[in-house]
Amino acid sequence: MQKNKTYQSSTDAKLDKQIARQAQKNGAEIRVKTPLKEIRENKAITTSGEIDFKILVDARGVSALAQKDRTGILQSAQYEIYADWIEKGKVEVFLDAEKYPGFFSWIIPSCGGTGKVGVAGRGINAMQTLERFLDQKGKYSIIRKVFAPIWVNGPIENFVSGNTVIVGDAAGQSKPTTAGGIYSCGIGGIYAGRAISKFLETKKQDDLESYQKAWIEKFGKEFERQSFARKMLERLDNKSIDAIFDALTPEMIADISNNDDFDFHTSAIIKMLGLKGSLKVAQTMFGAEIRKLPRLAQILSKL
């Protein structure tokens, strides 16, 4: 674990400490300021010496993916601020294909007058973009700044390679739509832990590899649909985005807002993208891809 992490919200700090405490209680030895430099056979080479391992769990976050595939990495900036224009209970998301290509800006209130405001996008200067966004909103005071890359390309091909097990953002386990990963990365860690303890008993590689199967079974389809929704969103310009939102009826908004089922996440987006006016365009643009995903074709056909 590397202590000087760029991204650390107060909630995550508490979660990290809670998990660290549980691990320590169960026999783990925790070393901070010990970044991994290299893996050589069964040795982890760190800045503070070598550590022998039977299984290495790579949980280095998005930084582990930088060398693998930069196309899935977007820059983000998020400030925790005090501002009287933050309304309690009102989450705001702003789509703008020019300012935030491939992503959006957001305002998430913690309570009235306090919250997290952020931006992310492909190839943007996240800090400048966020500050421009904040300046046009009004007065604010910054309490905390976070600059961190996010990953939107979905799971990597192999979570397990020999005796290295990759989990969390390092394995691409955050959502392709919002890059949220607390839940899906956390479950990745749990499944990996179970598979590793089984493997240590049986020494069967299949037991280790059962981790990826379990994760894909739980999240694979939803992540596939989200990747598809992302592809669609990335191709929309501001005019099409406005047209889609203009076509939303109050019933659809209520339908989308009231249904918080995990599976519904992408169907909400698809419903919006598949609105009558844009359905033909979507089908023309993505015809081949839609046909590859029968469930999506089914959703679209019902709209």
Ligand SMILES: Cc1cc2nc3c(=O)[nH]c(=O)nc-3n(C[C@H](O)[C@H](O)[C@H](O)COP(=O)(O)OP(=O)(O)OC[C@H]3O[C@@H](n4cnc5c(N)ncnc54)[C@H](O)[C@@H]3O)c2cc1C
């Ligand atoms: C601005 C922002 C807001 C977000 N908001 C949300 C949200 O509201 N909800 C949600 O679900 N998700 C959110 N996410 C995503 C979420 O934070 C990640 O999906 C999650 O933290 C991934 O957990 P992880 O343990 O895999 O990686 P990380 O939390 O990134 O942890 C990786 C750890 O590895 C350490 N490390 C890196 N390199 C090395 C090395 N060489 N050696 C040793 N240690 C190393 C790092 O210092 C860090 O401590 C947000 C992300 C960002 C950037």
